[in-house]
Amino acid sequence: MSVTEMFSYIQGFLSADQEIREDIRKVVQVLEQTAREILTLLQSVHQPSGFKEIPSKCTKARELFCTVRTHLGELKTKFSVEQYYRFHEHWRFVLQRLAFLAAFLVYLETESLVTREEVVQILGIEVVRENGFHLDVEDYLAGVLIMANELSRLAVNSVTAGDYSRPLRISNFINELDSGFRLLNLKNDPLRKRYDGLKYDVKKIEEVVYDLSIRGLTKEQDTRGEM
Amino acid sequence: MSVTEMFSYIQGFLSADQEIREDIRKVVQVLEQTAREILTLLQSVHQPSGFKEIPSKCTKARELFCTVRTHLGELKTKFSVEQYYRFHEHWRFVLQRLAFLAAFLVYLETESLVTREEVVQILGIEVVRENGFHLDVEDYLAGVLIMANELSRLAVNSVTAGDYSRPLRISNFINELDSGFRLLNLKNDPLRKRYDGLKYDVKKIEEVVYDLSIRGLTKEQDTRGEM
Amino acid sequence: MSVTEMFSYIQGFLSADQEIREDIRKVVQVLEQTAREILTLLQSVHQPSGFKEIPSKCTKARELFCTVRTHLGELKTKFSVEQYYRFHEHWRFVLQRLAFLAAFLVYLETESLVTREEVVQILGIEVVRENGFHLDVEDYLAGVLIMANELSRLAVNSVTAGDYSRPLRISNFINELDSGFRLLNLKNDPLRKRYDGLKYDVKKIEEVVYDLSIRGLTKEQDTRGEM
Amino acid sequence: MSVTEMFSYIQGFLSADQEIREDIRKVVQVLEQTAREILTLLQSVHQPSGFKEIPSKCTKARELFCTVRTHLGELKTKFSVEQYYRFHEHWRFVLQRLAFLAAFLVYLETESLVTREEVVQILGIEVVRENGFHLDVEDYLAGVLIMANELSRLAVNSVTAGDYSRPLRISNFINELDSGFRLLNLKNDPLRKRYDGLKYDVKKIEEVVYDLSIRGLTKEQDTRGEM
Amino acid sequence: MSVTEMFSYIQGFLSADQEIREDIRKVVQVLEQTAREILTLLQSVHQPSGFKEIPSKCTKARELFCTVRTHLGELKTKFSVEQYYRFHEHWRFVLQRLAFLAAFLVYLETESLVTREEVVQILGIEVVRENGFHLDVEDYLAGVLIMANELSRLAVNSVTAGDYSRPLRISNFINELDSGFRLLNLKNDPLRKRYDGLKYDVKKIEEVVYDLSIRGLTKEQDTRGEM
Amino acid sequence: MSVTEMFSYIQGFLSADQEIREDIRKVVQVLEQTAREILTLLQSVHQPSGFKEIPSKCTKARELFCTVRTHLGELKTKFSVEQYYRFHEHWRFVLQRLAFLAAFLVYLETESLVTREEVVQILGIEVVRENGFHLDVEDYLAGVLIMANELSRLAVNSVTAGDYSRPLRISNFINELDSGFRLLNLKNDPLRKRYDGLKYDVKKIEEVVYDLSIRGLTKEQDTRGEM
Amino acid sequence: NQKVNLTVNLSSPVIDAFKVFQLELDTKHDKYERLVKLSRDVTIDSKRSIFLLHRVTSVSDVEEVLAEADVKLGGVRQKIGLIAEELRGEDLYQFHRAFTPGIQEYVEAVSFHHFIKHRTLISLEDINAKLLFMKDSYSKESTEGQQPVAAHQVLTFQVTPTDYLLGVADLTGELMRMCISSVGNGDMDTPFQVSMFLRQIHDGFSYIGNTGPYEVSKKLHTLRQSLSKVEDACYTLKVRGSEIPKHMLADVFSSRASMIDQDEGVA
Amino acid sequence: NQKVNLTVNLSSPVIDAFKVFQLELDTKHDKYERLVKLSRDVTIDSKRSIFLLHRVTSVSDVEEVLAEADVKLGGVRQKIGLIAEELRGEDLYQFHRAFTPGIQEYVEAVSFHHFIKHRTLISLEDINAKLLFMKDSYSKESTEGQQPVAAHQVLTFQVTPTDYLLGVADLTGELMRMCISSVGNGDMDTPFQVSMFLRQIHDGFSYIGNTGPYEVSKKLHTLRQSLSKVEDACYTLKVRGSEIPKHMLADVFSSRASMIDQDEGVA
Ligand SMILES: [Mn+2]
Ligand SMILES: [Mn+2]
Structure with missing residues (x-):
């Protein structure tokens, strides 16, 4: 039956879309976990004892950002680049958190404002939309x-x-x-x-x-x- | 001052984005106006007298869809194609209304379900995302x-x-x-x-x-x- | 550090819990799909032509309930039996739908009210909580x-x-x-x-x-x- | 110490208030139960067989209203009369249901509109606020x-x-x-x-x-x- | 016609209620104005110069409370006493402000906690609900x-x-x-x-x-x- | 058709109104930008170094107010004078900000409260509604x-x-x-x-x-x- | 008065300025309050006119009801004259929020009256044409045909297009009620007329869509519900009427109607 | 009873089946209601223990308050024993919503007690270890050290990790209150200890983030506010304390504290 066939065909579309979203969600969950670990690490500077250990904590955080880069690299493979904004909502929250963590890290290291270029480099992504997965x-x-x-x-x-x-x-x-x-x-x-x-x-x-x-x-x- | 310069530079980005959105909004407003005209036309079939005039109303509606095609053509020129989903929210509402109007028109003409291909053709846009401005x-x-x-x-x-x-x-x-x-x-x-x-x-x-x-x-x- | 350890310990619980929920959700999705198929089948009795074919449709529906029994069998394996109510919310909705479908089936067959025992038998589950996965x-x-x-x-x-x-x-x-x-x-x-x-x-x-x-x-x- | 004594005394007030509300809630629950029973009784007039038995059902309903009067009598004892509006929300719903039931009963008996005076008499309460527990x-x-x-x-x-x-x-x-x-x-x-x-x-x-x-x-x- | 008469009679009730609320609102507005005046007076003790003049300011405030008593006296006449809680929301706010002002006044005079009895006396109302317009x-x-x-x-x-x-x-x-x-x-x-x-x-x-x-x-x- | 004509007539009103609002919004945006610049300038007095430079900053701010006067002059031309309150909401926010900036400027200069007349003069508008675009x-x-x-x-x-x-x-x-x-x-x-x-x-x-x-x-x- | 005595510096320029502000704010606020009260009166009397007009579905002498409603609406117009008086020399929009509910309700009432009489939509122009008042004579009945005497200044009140739209949107609710009452009372024409009229208004509103103010869009949903109820009522009439020849129906309803008249006569 | 007499077919299988359902539903509901009541008691008594524990900031003999609170908490545990009794043979999660508020409040109270005594976070294991009850002896005081006699069946109650987390989240509010009272009473150590402890808990919760149930995420905001208040309090202490040598501070506060003790002694 024609209507039935058409709807079966459409269901194919919907399923593909749902799978992509499912994949993205999984990577984003892992990213959030790592982001939380970096946060826990950097937040310990608020403890009285933490002030002396800022440099060592920054070093450790930089290491954790390696993991972040790997995960973000994986995230990029889940969808074609021109659909960035289609799925933006999925990673927007975690990306802002990661930008915050990078900014906080750089502030603790140098007491200066991180540039977008630095953030992008720490996260292993792009500044310019045309070049791939980027930071808005x-x-x-x-x-x-x-x-x-x-x-x-x-x-x-x-x-x-x-x-x-x-x-x-x-x-x-x-x-x-x-x-x-x-x-x-x-x-x-x-x-x-x-x-x-x-x-x-x-x-x-x-x-x-x-x-x-x-x-x-x-x-x-x-x-x-x-x- | 470096921070000032950086923020001035960023303001450039934001302004460009806002201009695109402003342009899109204007075209969408015109589209909504045309959509409302088609709606008014097709809704008149509910009047007792309207039932006899269905064919002539459909013809008129088809003419108005020409205007729709022109406006949608203009809309495409306002942004680069891979940013479709970035601005999707702006035209999503009117696009659904237009899909409805096309479906209603086709039903009144043939008492059959419009296919996505037909809608897309009536609106002068694409089925497949890769080919350009499309209908989700x-x-x-x-x-x-x-x-x-x-x-x-x-x-x-x-x-x-x-x-x-x-x-x-x-x-x-x-x-x-x-x-x-x-x-x-x-x-x-x-x-x-x-x-x-x-x-x-x-x-x-x-x-x-x-x-x-x-x-x-x-x-x-x-x-x-x-x- | 003791507080940190405590939270890691709890985090372990939460992760395990989430995995179980993820597994359950997948089976439930399949169940919902089958339930929708049975519904489509049984709802065709509302069509003028459908009234004569009630018996044949009931037979077909009984077949589809085999699949339901398989999926419910699989669902049971996802969690330990005494935690039924911990995850109840996940399948409650679909289980009510299935109970409805079984009741509707039996009504169409015999014009009588399905008993709880009959529903449970059609779904391949238990009446009493103590015996395993049951129907509240x-x-x-x-x-x-x-x-x-x-x-x-x-x-x-x-x-x-x-x-x-x-x-x-x-x-x-x-x-x-x-x-x-x-x-x-x-x-x-x-x-x-x-x-x-x-x-x-x-x-x-x-x-x-x-x-x-x-x-x-x-x-x-x-x-x-x-x- | 004087302030302490004063506050202990005040705590007495607050506790008393909570107890009153608890008491009221209990009586209201019983009232709701009886109201449901009267409803079941009177609604059976909708059955084809019910039409002949209207008089006998009305008699039975009048009996059940005795119970209502007892409960309402008990309700009155739970608080002093000038606090009617303080606790009004607790019984407002059930009182409207009872007024409905009394009105329906009187209609079935005499096909006339129950007056407020009659309702009040059936419920064993007052018309005028000044005289005690009344019907708004x-x-x-x-x-x-x-x-x-x-x-x-x-x-x-x-x-x-x-x-x-x-x-x-x-x-x-x-x-x-x-x-x-x-x-x-x-x-x-x-x-x-x-x-x-x-x-x-x-x-x-x-x-x-x-x-x-x-x-x-x-x-x-x-x-x-x-x- | 009897039903018409009854409903006209009921309309009388409803109108009376609305009028009472209107009356109450008016008195409450005047009370709020006087309360603001007392506040301005008492708050001037925060000024460096104000500390010496506490006694004289207290005297003046006591005078203003005469006006408050007059207004509250008028308020009482607007409705019958057992409807206190029916209209409570209308004056609750201003009554709390007045209790505060009385408490502040007494503290400035004697550096002790005002009792509820004293507040009630200053405001010319009752402690006990049974006796009339009271302070909760x-x-x-x-x-x-x-x-x-x-x-x-x-x-x-x-x-x-x-x-x-x-x-x-x-x-x-x-x-x-x-x-x-x-x-x-x-x-x-x-x-x-x-x-x-x-x-x-x-x-x-x-x-x-x-x-x-x-x-x-x-x-x-x-x-x-x-x- | 009469109803249709009526709605076209009203639609004409609404469109004209919308255009005016669009024009006003544009000027107001520019005003807001200038107001932000003045704010940045005056807020630098909070810096330790800023206290000595108050006079020079006030002079600079006075210059920026020239631009404000120009923009406000343009704003007046966008609508007929007796419709001030029709569009009030559009500029109310920025006008309050400008009044604040004028008040702050005058306070920094003379440590006195700016009068309404002074504000109006700084902004190049009127005190009295009858005379034109004024400050409420x-x-x-x-x-x-x-x-x-x-x-x-x-x-x-x-x-x-x-x-x-x-x-x-x-x-x-x-x-x-x-x-x-x-x-x-x-x-x-x-x-x-x-x-x-x-x-x-x-x-x-x-x-x-x-x-x-x-x-x-x-x-x-x-x-x-x-x- | 008392308050002033409490302040520290009685003669400071700041305090002097604030005394001026106090006066200005109080004056404005008092005017606003007076307008709110007038608007409330206009609302209540307009609502009463609407109540009254709904009687047309159950009585035989429609003209009588219409005349009575017209007298009532004349009273409402007098009150609007008082509003116009308050607004003399003011910016209408400054106090618009104070009186807009009343004006919308008046538009609803007067357009309801007009529909019952003419079965058409009253125009904004017609509404405004009736809102002419003679200065210093606003307490007298302002009959419409009256020529403005040279000695009297004319005062006008202009209903805004938005208030007109909002009033008409509410009118649809009343039309729906009238339609449903008509069905009950065996009036076979009104429901179909109402449904056609309501469809036109509905189409008009969908033509305007969301270009109007927010309040208009907000009422669209209710309007759509009213339309759907009216369409259902017509549908029911048609479907039930299909079981019996038309001339028999008339019989049936004339006897019903006379029965109702008797009842109403007593009221 | 009466109701049954009213039904048309007294002996129909449908009605018979529904009588069974009636019994089953009523039984379940009654148990649920009993659990809600028990939970409410547990909540009230836990809250009272917390109130009591807050006195430690203003008295000299902390041990006495702790002992008194321990007795109170023993009473709470007895009531939890009654809950465990009700749940014997049931699926704990079936009635979880009925008693979760009480259990969370108990976790809050017992962890508050533990913090005051040990300045550490009580573990979920420790909490559960105290919730062992002897069958048929739940009405007697279950002292902790007591050996389970062989003749008695042991009944346990397991606090779920989520309830534990939610209780600990609420604990932070109480810690904040204690911290602020301590500042007022010149206790120079508690605020700093509380702030360090609270930071650890805060970091723990941010580690868990949104992986936990929704209720946990909902409490994060309040937790963050409590932390910020405590950090502010420590900051104030430090900044104000910076103006005077430490040994003088001690003097100041010992005199204050004794003054307070006198007051409290009378209460
Ligand atoms: Mn209306
Ligand atoms: Mn708490």
Whole structure:
């Protein structure tokens, strides 16, 4: 029967699509697991003892990013490149998390803002859409904003750990970031909402610096220079 | 300043993207306007007087679909083909409406189910993704389901207009459609939800046929044959 | 570190659990597919032509239930028997559908209410929890209520097919069912909600019987006195 | 210490309140059970055989209302009278059901609209709030509207049972009721929504009368005068 | 016609209810205005200059409470006493604000916790529900918790105003209050949520006391004994 | 056909309206961009280095307001003057931001509250509706409240920058503002909600003053007696 | 008054400015409140007119009901005159939210009245033409034919296209109710007329689609439901009527109708 | 009873079958209701234990509070024994929804008790080890050290990993409260210990992420808020403490603490 045949044929299409999605979901699950491991590793810098071990933790994190690259490499093989946006929702969340982790790693290493090129290199993917599986600029920015929130927490905990100079450096960094974001013309999208959270991070860090200043605790480290 | 430069550069990306979306939105608005005109035209078949004029209305609708083809042709030029799914949401709604209108048109002309190939031809687009701007199978099916709902209304109104044989034909058609859909393995997605509505259409039409049967109103037209 | 170890330990539990669920989901999908096939088969009795072929369709359906038994047999192997209710949600829906299909089958064959024992036998499972994979009484009852809805549709369509006595028999059957359900002390649970739908089925069938009565179409079939 | 004593004293208040609510809930559950029994009893009038037994069923129902009075009497003892509205939500639902049952009972007995005074007497409560546990006018009206729906079903089933005059009487009764409700200035509250359903009951009953009229089955009863 | 008369009569009831609500709303608006005036008056104690004028401000506030009593007296006349809970929502908010203001006033006068009896007296209403328009214990407690928040602000500002002993007295007072609340078995209701905020007030005040202690600014007042 | 004509006529209205809105939206976007630039400029005063450069930044901001005046001039041409409130929602947000920026600018220059007349002059618009595109008093007040929030941040950061007298001046200013607002009879509108936020700014500034007081850091700046 | 005495600096320019704001805000708010109240009155009386108009399905003298409703609607127009008075010299849209519910309900009532009388859709122009008021004479009945005397200033009220659309959208609900009552009362023509009219309005709204304001799109669903109910009612009439010759039907219903008249006569 | 008399066919097989179902459903439902009630008791008593345990921040004799709480928790365990009794021979998961709130609250209470005593996280194993009950002796106090006598059958209750996780998630809220009270009462160590412990739990939950059941993910947000409050509290302590030599702090707080003790002594 003609209608029956047609629908059987269509079912073929639907099944193929569902299989791709199933495959993607599996790789994404593994990616999320690794991302969580890196997070657990990097989050330990908030512990008082963690501050001294930042370099060794960064090294370990860099190793875990090797695994991430392997998984992302596998992910690319699951679908043809021009369907990136068809399945984008599946990995968007984890990709933003990974961008955040890369940004946080680079900040801990060098106290500077990771570029999109660096993130892309750490993740083993592309900047430009035409070249293959890439990192959308919105996802990069989302990752950077998640890091800003983590830094406000870091400012608080570095004081607890007795490091009174770090909050000042974080404050300068976050102010620069804030000025950067203000150059962007963000629509009423998820990114805009995330950006609105940045001003609370800025304020929080300013209050930490204030608490140190009024007690004269910023004075002694004033000679630390360029770090 | 490096961060500033980077963000200025990123703003360039975002602006380009927003412009594309703005362009797409404009074409889609025009498409929606034309779709509404076709709808108004085809919906007039529900008026008692409309039943006699079905052929002439179909001819007019075919003419309006020329305009649709022009607009869809223009839409394709607004973005590069591999970004179809990036912007899919913008035209998905209107594309489903157009698929519905094409399906309704073909049903009114021939009382048969439009194929995806026919829809695609009426709209001047492609079946296969690789060949260019195409019609997703889900969007085709959504269009068919919207038509099913329109047909249950048509069954009611044809009785009011004194045509007692049409509901029987619609009933057979819709039952075939229902069997077809039951072959599909639909997930819990919007399509599934729409399909769940089909059983109400089936029931509604069965009740119309019942009302005619119990009053012996199906007998006289039994000789109508192939129409 | 102790807290970390604890969480690793729990994570082990959760992973094992997820794997079982994944396995179950796969079998359930296949079951749903078979259930849809049986449904397509049995629903064809609503077609005017279908009324004569009820016996042959029932035979075919009985064959398809063999496949169901195989799949349910496989499902049992996916988890240890005392954890039935841990994963109940996964198959509850399809099991109710299968109970419905078995009930509908038996009704079409004998115009009597399927017993729980019969359903269990058709599905190749157990009545009592202690004996293994079983059919909950709530799921059995849910299946029966889905059938009631199908019967209200059947009453309508048997009139269309010219069978004026069936609606009366269905009416008696459904009234008995309603009396049965009214014995139960249903709480505000899903079953209660489903049962609330029964009164619409009762009403619908009453209206069909009314339509037949007022036209004197119930006379010939029985000697029920002045009615 | 004084503050401690005060708070202990306050805790007494809070606990008492919770206990009252628990007590009320228990009585309300029993009331709901009895209400279901009365419903089962009165609904059996829809059965063809039920029409002759209306008087005996009404007698039995009156007996069951004794139990209701006992339970409502018990309910009153659970809280002091001026807290009626504090706990109103707990019994509002069941009270509307009971008002419906009383209204249906009185209709079956005398084919007239129960007054609020009669309902209140059947339930053993008060009309006027000042005198004790009373029936809110909104709850009385809700009960009446539930009965209207039951009557549209009764009209259909009396035809099936061969009683052709009852639908006309029901029709007049329900029209009168509808005129009454049109006098009320209902807000967009639950009552208004319920009232909107009355139109469909009116329409359904009119259709039954219509079916009887065109067959000349209403003639013999035409002499019933102004009722 | 009897049904018409009955419904006209019922419409009378419904209109009366709406009028009562309208009347209540008007009085409540005036009450809110007076409450705002008392608040402005009492909040001026936070100004450095305000500390000396506490007694005179309390006197003025007492005068304004005369107006409150008049309005509440008027409110009572709008409905019969046993309908308190029917309309409770209308005045609940303002009553809690007034309880807060009374509690704050009494604290400023005597540095002790206002009892429910005192609040009730200041507002010219009743403690016991049976006696008339009363203050629910939940509303009394809500008022007390709003005051606690005001006191944490007062502790900060008294330091600014050079009064170093007041924060200690506030601290003891608020600790006593906290112990009291711990005796209550609060459900997850609005009151519980409000109570959760008390901890932060306690903490804030303790921090002020801490700041004073480490500077030896609490010494001179240490002789105040058990207060 | 008359109904069709009527709808075409209305459609004409709607299309014209949409075009105007589109035009307005474009100008408003540009305004928002400029407003963000002014904000970036003025917010740099929060930086420790920024305090010395306040005058030069104010001069630069005054220059950017020229651009604002040009854009607002263009905005006026997009619709006829008596339809200000028809499209108010489109520019309300940005106009409040601009009022805030003007208020902040004037505060930085003179430490006084900008008048509505001054804001209007800075923006090149009118005070009175009758004279043309004007500034609603609510929008002016909203701008002032946004500034209050900015000032609480400034109080914190001036301590960081070592300026201990500014917080006291801000505290006086904000208290005066608070008194002003308490004169207003705010309804439950957006302004009221914004005003509710003012108390947190007041509290924050009070805490800064407290921190300075307890450390004796307020002594040198004025002769305020024993405080 | 009292409040002012409490502030610290009585004579500060800030406080002075806020006193001005207080006055301005209160004035605006009071006007808004007055408009809300007027709108509420307009709503209630319009609803009452609609209630009244629904009686046409059950009485024999339609003209009488229409005349009575017209008097009621005249009263509503007087109240709209008071709104126009309040808006004199103001920007209509500034207070639009205050009175839009009332105006929509009036559009619903007046278009219902018009449909019953003429079986067509009243135009926005016709609606606005009736909303002319003489200055200082708004308390008197403003009869339509009256010539504006030179000494009187004319005050107008303009219903916006959106309010017109929203009122017409609600009209469909009333038409549905009327249609269903008509079926009950054996009126064989009204249901079919209503269903054709409703289809036209439905097609009109689908022509406008989502280009109108959000509130319009929101009402589309209800409109579609009303249409479907009316189409079902016509269908039922047709199917049930098919069992008996038309001239017999008339008989049946004339006797029903007279029975109903008797009942109503007493009410 | 009465109901049955009303049915038309008293002896039909359908009615007979439904009588069986009635019995089965009622039995199941009654058991469910009993379990809900037991769970509610477990919840209330666990909450009371937690309330009690919060006193450790303001009294000098922590051991006394711990002992008192232990007795209370013993009572809770007895009630869990009753749950185990109800579940004997049943599929635990069939009634899981009935008692899961109580069990989670118990986990919260017992892990709070454990943390105060040992400053570590109690393991799921340790929790389950305490939930051993002697058959027919559940009404007597089940002291932990007691040897199971051969004549008695042992009944166990197994807390599921998910309930354990959810209980621990709620524990963080209590830890936050304890931390904030400690700051107020001059306890300089507890806040830092709590913050380290809470960070570990937080890291543990982020390790599990969204692989657990939905309810766990839902609690992550609250957990993060608690952590942030605790970190803020430690920060405040550190920053304020930085202005004065440590030995002076001790002085300050010992005098404060004794003051509080006096107050509490009277209560
Ligand atoms: Mn309406
Ligand atoms: Mn808790």
